Amino acid sequence: MNRRTFLILAAGLLAGCSQSRNTLNFYNWANYIGETTIPDFERETGIRVNQDNFSSQDVLFAKLKIGLEGYDLVVATDYMVRRLIKHDLLMPLQGVQGLEGLIPRFQHKPWDPEHRFSVPYLWGTTGIAYNARYAVPKPDSLKVLWDPRYKKRIGMLNEKRDTIGATLLMLGLDGNSVRPDDLARAQAALLEQKPLVRRYSTDMIDDLVRQEFHVALGYSGDTGQAHSSLEDVQYTIPREGGYVWADNLCIPRDAPHYEAAIGFINYVLRPQVAASITDTVGYPNAVAKARALVRPELLDNPLGYAPESMLEHTIFQQDLGAGERLWDQVWEKVKLQS
Amino acid sequence: MEDFVVELVGVTKRFDRVTAVDNVTLQIRRGEFFSLLGPSGCGKTTSLRMVAGFEEPDAGEVRLDGQPVQSLPPYRRRVNTVFQNYALFPHLNVFDNVAFGLRRRSTPESEVQKRVHAALDLVRLPDMSTRRTHELSGGQQQRVALARALVNEPQVLLLDEPMSALDPKLRRTMRDELKRLQKNLGITFVLVTHDQEEALSTSDRVAVMNGGKVEQVDAPRTIYERPATRFVADFIGTANFLPGRVSAVQNGRSTLVLADGAQLIVPSDNRAPEGSLVELSVRPERLWLSREPGTNGANCLPATVIETTYMGPVTLFTVEVGPGHRLTTEQLNREATDTFESGDKVFLQWQPASGTMLVH
Amino acid sequence: MKQRAAWLLILPMVLWLVAFYLLPLGAVTLQSFHEVTPDYDISREWSLANYRRAVNPDYGPVVLRSMRYAAATTLWCLLLGYPLAYFIALHGGRRKGFYLMLLMLPFWTSYLVRTYSWMTLLQTEGLLNTALFVPWLGHPVDMLATDGAVILGLTYGFLPFATLPIYVSLEKIDRRLLEASADLGSSPFQTLRNVVLPLSRPGILAASLLTFVPAMGDFVTPELLGGPETTTIGQAIQEQYLQLFNWPFGAALALLLMLLMLAGIALYVRLSGSEEVLA
Numbered sequence: 001m002n003r004r005t006f007l008i009l010a011a012g013l014l015a016g017c018s019q020s021r022n023t024l025n026f027y028n029w030a031n032y033i034g035e036t037t038i039p040d041f042e043r044e045t046g047i048r049v050n051q052d053n054f055s056s057q058d059v060l061f062a063k064l065k066i067g068l069e070g071y072d073l074v075v076a077t078d079y080m081v082r083r084l085i086k087h088d089l090l091m092p093l094q095g096v097q098g099l100e101g102l103i104p105r106f107q108h109k110p111w112d113p114e115h116r117f118s119v120p121y122l123w124g125t126t127g128i129a130y131n132a133r134y135a136v137p138k139p140d141s142l143k144v145l146w147d148p149r150y151k152k153r154i155g156m157l158n159e160k161r162d163t164i165g166a167t168l169l170m171l172g173l174d175g176n177s178v179r180p181d182d183l184a185r186a187q188a189a190l191l192e193q194k195p196l197v198r199r200y201s202t203d204m205i206d207d208l209v210r211q212e213f214h215v216a217l218g219y220s221g222d223t224g225q226a227h228s229s230l231e232d233v234q235y236t237i238p239r240e241g242g243y244v245w246a247d248n249l250c251i252p253r254d255a256p257h258y259e260a261a262i263g264f265i266n267y268v269l270r271p272q273v274a275a276s277i278t279d280t281v282g283y284p285n286a287v288a289k290a291r292a293l294v295r296p297e298l299l300d301n302p303l304g305y306a307p308e309s310m311l312e313h314t315i316f317q318q319d320l321g322a323g324e325r326l327w328d329q330v331w332e333k334v335k336l337q338s
Numbered sequence: 339m340e341d342f343v344v345e346l347v348g349v350t351k352r353f354d355r356v357t358a359v360d361n362v363t364l365q366i367r368r369g370e371f372f373s374l375l376g377p378s379g380c381g382k383t384t385s386l387r388m389v390a391g392f393e394e395p396d397a398g399e400v401r402l403d404g405q406p407v408q409s410l411p412p413y414r415r416r417v418n419t420v421f422q423n424y425a426l427f428p429h430l431n432v433f434d435n436v437a438f439g440l441r442r443r444s445t446p447e448s449e450v451q452k453r454v455h456a457a458l459d460l461v462r463l464p465d466m467s468t469r470r471t472h473e474l475s476g477g478q479q480q481r482v483a484l485a486r487a488l489v490n491e492p493q494v495l496l497l498d499e500p501m502s503a504l505d506p507k508l509r510r511t512m513r514d515e516l517k518r519l520q521k522n523l524g525i526t527f528v529l530v531t532h533d534q535e536e537a538l539s540t541s542d543r544v545a546v547m548n549g550g551k552v553e554q555v556d557a558p559r560t561i562y563e564r565p566a567t568r569f570v571a572d573f574i575g576t577a578n579f580l581p582g583r584v585s586a587v588q589n590g591r592s593t594l595v596l597a598d599g600a601q602l603i604v605p606s607d608n609r610a611p612e613g614s615l616v617e618l619s620v621r622p623e624r625l626w627l628s629r630e631p632g633t634n635g636a637n638c639l640p641a642t643v644i645e646t647t648y649m650g651p652v653t654l655f656t657v658e659v660g661p662g663h664r665l666t667t668e669q670l671n672r673e674a675t676d677t678f679e680s681g682d683k684v685f686l687q688w689q690p691a692s693g694t695m696l697v698h
Numbered sequence: 699m700k701q702r703a704a705w706l707l708i709l710p711m712v713l714w715l716v717a718f719y720l721l722p723l724g725a726v727t728l729q730s731f732h733e734v735t736p737d738y739d740i741s742r743e744w745s746l747a748n749y750r751r752a753v754n755p756d757y758g759p760v761v762l763r764s765m766r767y768a769a770a771t772t773l774w775c776l777l778l779g780y781p782l783a784y785f786i787a788l789h790g791g792r793r794k795g796f797y798l799m800l801l802m803l804p805f806w807t808s809y810l811v812r813t814y815s816w817m818t819l820l821q822t823e824g825l826l827n828t829a830l831f832v833p834w835l836g837h838p839v840d841m842l843a844t845d846g847a848v849i850l851g852l853t854y855g856f857l858p859f860a861t862l863p864i865y866v867s868l869e870k871i872d873r874r875l876l877e878a879s880a881d882l883g884s885s886p887f888q889t890l891r892n893v894v895l896p897l898s899r900p901g902i903l904a905a906s907l908l909t910f911v912p913a914m915g916d917f918v919t920p921e922l923l924g925g926p927e928t929t930t931i932g933q934a935i936q937e938q939y940l941q942l943f944n945w946p947f948g949a950a951l952a953l954l955l956m957l958l959m960l961a962g963i964a965l966y967v968r969l970s971g972s973e974e975v976l977a
Binding site: 055056058059061062065087152158160194195197198199200210211212322324325328331332333335336337338 | 736737738756757759760763817818821822823824840842843924925926927928929933934937938939940941942943944
C-alpha cells in the first residue's frame with residue numbers, strides 16, 4: 001500500500017470536505033485573511049468557503065504530496081511554490097486578471113517566472129522580534145539570539161527553513177546553502193544555542209505577547225500583530241540580512257473547484273480587498289495600488305511595508321532541491337539533542 | 339448484682355427519618371447464648387452493629403463490661419463478629435484470614451501459628467490453611483469465619499445471621515456446632531436471626547424485637563408458651579386469639595367472658611384486673627377436638643370443622659367457634675384417633691394452663 | 699449451525715479490528731521497511747535502514763526522557779488519583795454520581811484548550827507568577843519549558859484515566875470486608891494497607907497502564923508546556939511525519955516504541971502477578 005491509498009483510507013474518511021459545486025476549500029496559515037474577506041466573497045458569489053489551517057509549510061507539502069484531495073486553494077511560500085511545481089502538485093492558472101498590477105519586486109520571480117502556477121498574496125520578512133523593555137540595547141544582529149544574557153528568553157521558529165537559514169546568515173554564510181560544511185557549522189551553532197532557547201515556536205504572536213520571548217526570530221507581520229497587543233514588541237531586520245518572502249495563492253493539482261479558486265484569486269487581487277486583508281493581518285500585500293489604501297502606520301515600517309533601505313539586504317528563500325535532505329538531517333538532530 | 343457483659347441502655351438509632359432502634363434496653367449476661375430474634379427491619383442487626391461499633395447510637399449508652407463504649411471505634415472493642423455471608427478476605431488464604439486479627443495485635447509469629455491451627459481444629463477445619471477462601475464450600479467458609487473471630491478470644495462473639503446462606507440441613511448441623519462451641523468456650527454469644535427455630539434451639543435467652551423495640555426477653559420456653567405480646571405470640575409459631583373481658587380474678591385463675599357469653603378460665607396476669615379487655619392466646623397443639631363436651635375442667639367451646647389438612651405426623655383442623663371466628667388446631671395422628679370431616683359439629687377443648695392473656 | 703451463529707456474532711468485532719487496527723498497523727509496518735527518496739517519494743526497495751537509524755544514540759536519551767515523564771506522570775496520577783477515588787467510592791455517599799461528573803467535567807473542554815490554560819497559568823507573566831511568586835520572592839519563577847511543567851500537564855491530563863479504574867475497583871470491594879477488618883482490630887490505616895490496597899490492585903494496575911502507555915507517546919503536552927530540552931519520542935515521531943516528511947522512518951520509530959511498550963507491559967504484568975487484569 002502506498003501513502004496515497006493509505007491516506008485515502010484513513011484520513012479520507014475524516015477530510016469531510018464538501019464536494020458541492022458552490023464551495024471553496026481554502027488551506028491557509030492561521031490568522032492570515034481579512035476580517036470580512038471571506039463573508040464578503042461568499043455574499044458576492046454565493047460560494048461557500050471552508051478554511052482549514054496548516055501549522056507549517058512542511059505540513060502543507062506533506063498533505064499535497066500524499067495526494068490528499070479536496071483543497072482548491074493553498075497558500076505556499078515562494079520556495080515551496082518551486083518545490084510543489086517540481087513535484088507536479090499544482091495546476092496552471094487560467095483567467096487570472098491583474099498580474100500587471102503587482103509590485104515589481106514580486107513579479108516574475110525565479111520560483112515561477114511566468115506566474116503560471118502562483119500569484120503573490122501577502123509578503124513579509126524574517127528578522128528579529130524583540131521586547132524593548134528587556135532587550136537593551138536595541139538588537140541589530142542575529143548574534144543576539146546567541147546571547148547568554150537572554151537565556152531561556154530566546155525564541156526560534158519551528159520552521160526549519162527560517163531557523164537553519166537565519167543561523168547560516170548569522171554565520172555569514174549563504175542563507176540557501178546546501179554545502180555540507182556550511183550546514184555542519186549551522187548545526188553546531190544551533191546545538192550550542194539550544195540551552196538558551198525557550199522554544200521553537202509555532203505561535204510566535206502569543207509567545208511575544210506573553211513575554212515568553214525577549215528576543216526571537218520572527219516574521220514581520222506576526223510581530224506586528226503582537227505589537228498591537230503589546231507595544232514593547234518591536235521588530236528589525238538584522239545587519240547580517242534577513243529573508244524576504246512572499247506567500248502565494250496556488251491551486252493544487254486535483255482541486256475539485258477550480259473556477260471558484262480562480263474567482264477567489266481575482267477577488268483578492270482587487271486593491272480594496274487586498275488592502276483590507278493587510279489592515280487585518282499586518283502583512284503587506286503584493287498589489288501595487290493597495291498600498292495607498294492601507295492603514296498609514298503600516299507604511300515605511302519594518303512591521304509592515306519595510307522601507308527599501310531595509311529590504312536591500314534581504315534575500316529570498318530558494319528551493320533546495322536534493323539539498324533539502326541535508327537540512328532535514330540538521331533539523332532532526334537539533335530537535336532531538338539536548 | 340448481676341454480671342452483664344453487654345448492656346444497651348435506652349439506645350436509639352435513626353437513619354434519616356426511620357427509627358431503626360427505638361429506646362432499647364437490653365442486658366446480656368456473661369457466658370450466655372443470647373439471641374436477637376425478629377423479622378427483617380426490626381432493629382436486631384442495628385443493635386448488634388452498635389455493640390460491634392459499626393454504628394454509633396443517637397441516644398443512650400452501649401456498655402461492654404460495664405464501661406460505656408458507644409463512641410469507641412470497632413477496633414478498640416474486645417468483641418468480634420461473624421458476618422452474614424462471612425466477609426472473608428478474598429486476597430488471603432484460610433490461614434491468613436484466621437491470623438488477621440492476631441497479626442494486627444503484633445502477636446509473635448510462633449504464637450500466631452499455634453493459635454490459628456488451634457482455632458481451625460476447634461471449628462473442625464484442619465488441613466485447610468493454605469486454601470483460597472473461594473475454593474471452600476459455604477459451610478467451610480462459615481467455619482473459617484468462626485475461627486477468624488474466635489481466635490482473638492473475644493469477650494463477646496457477635497453473630498449476624500450467620501447461617502442464612504446455608505441450606506437447611508447444614509444449618510441444623512452448624513446450629514448444634516455453635517451450641518457446642520459456646521458451651522465449651524464459655525464465651526458470650528449474641529446471635530441475630532430471623533429464624534425462630536434457630537433462636538429457640540440454641541439460646542439461653544431470646545429477645546424478640548419488632549419495629550425497633552424489644553417485645554420480650556425470656557428463656558425460649560417462656561417466649562413460646564407465655565408470649566408477652568400478640569406480636570410475639572404470632573411471630574413465634576402459630577397462635578389462636580380470642581378477644582374477651584376479664585370478669586373475675588380468683589386464686590391465680592381469671593375468668594374470661596367472650597362476646598357470645600361463653601366463659602373461659604386462664605392463668606391470671608396482674609396487668610389484667612377485673613374488667614380489662616384482653617386477648618386469649620393458645621397454641622394449636624394445645625387444643626383438642628371431641629364429639630362430646632368435656633367434664634374435666636378443661637375449657638370447652640362448641641365449634642364446626644371448616645377444613646382439614648393432612649400433614650403426615652399431624653392433621654391440621656380449621657374450626658369456627660363463632661360467626662367468622664376461626665381457630666386452628668393440630669392433632670397427632672395416633673392409631674386410635676377419631677377423624678373429623680369438614681362440617682362436623684365438635685367441641686374444642688384445652689387446659690386452662692395452656693392459655694395466656696395478652697394485655698393491650 | 700450454532701458455530702455459524704457464533705461467527706456472525708463476532709464478525710463486526712473482527713471487521714472493526716481489521717479495519718481500524720490491523721490494516722493501519724500493517725500499512726505502517728510495511729512502510730517502515732522502505733525508504734524515502736530524495737524526491738520525497740517512497741522507494742520500492744525493501745530495507746532495514748530505518749531500523750538501523752532508529753537505534754542511533756540520538757534516540758536513547760529521548761526515549762529515556764519519555765519514560766521518565768511517563769513514569770513520573772503515572773506515579774503522580776496514582777498518588778493523587780487513589781485518594782480521590784477512595785474518597786468518592788467510600789465516602790461519596792449519595793453524591794458519588796456528582797463527584798464522578800466533576801471528575802469528568804474537564805473532558806467537556808478540548809484537551810488543547812485546557813493545556814493552553816495551563817500555559818497561561820505557568821508562563822512568566824502568568825497568574826502563578828504575578829499573584830504568588832513575584833510578590834513573595836520578588837522575581838518570577840520559570841515554570842514553562844521544564845520537566846516539571848510537562849509532568850504537571852501530563853498528570854493533569856491523565857488523572858481521570860487513573861482515577862476511574864481505581865474507583866471501579868474500590869467500588870467493587872464489599873463494605874463488610876472493611877468492617878471485618880476493623881472488627882478484627884485494624885485501625886483505618888491498617889485496613890487501608892491490608893485490605894483496601896491489596897483488593898484494589900487490579901484498579902491500580904489498570905490505572906498505571908492507562909496512564910503510562912499514552913503518556914509515553916504523548917506529544918501535545920510537551921509541545922505546549924515543554925521546551926527545546928523536553929523533546930519526547932512522541933514529538934520525534936510526529937516531527938518525522940509532519941515536518942520532515944519521512945513517514946517510513948516515523949513508522950519504524952513508532953513500531954519500535956510499540957514493541958518496547960509491549961515488552962514493558964508484559965514484564966510489568968508478570969512482576970505484579972496480575973495476569974487476570976488483562977484477561
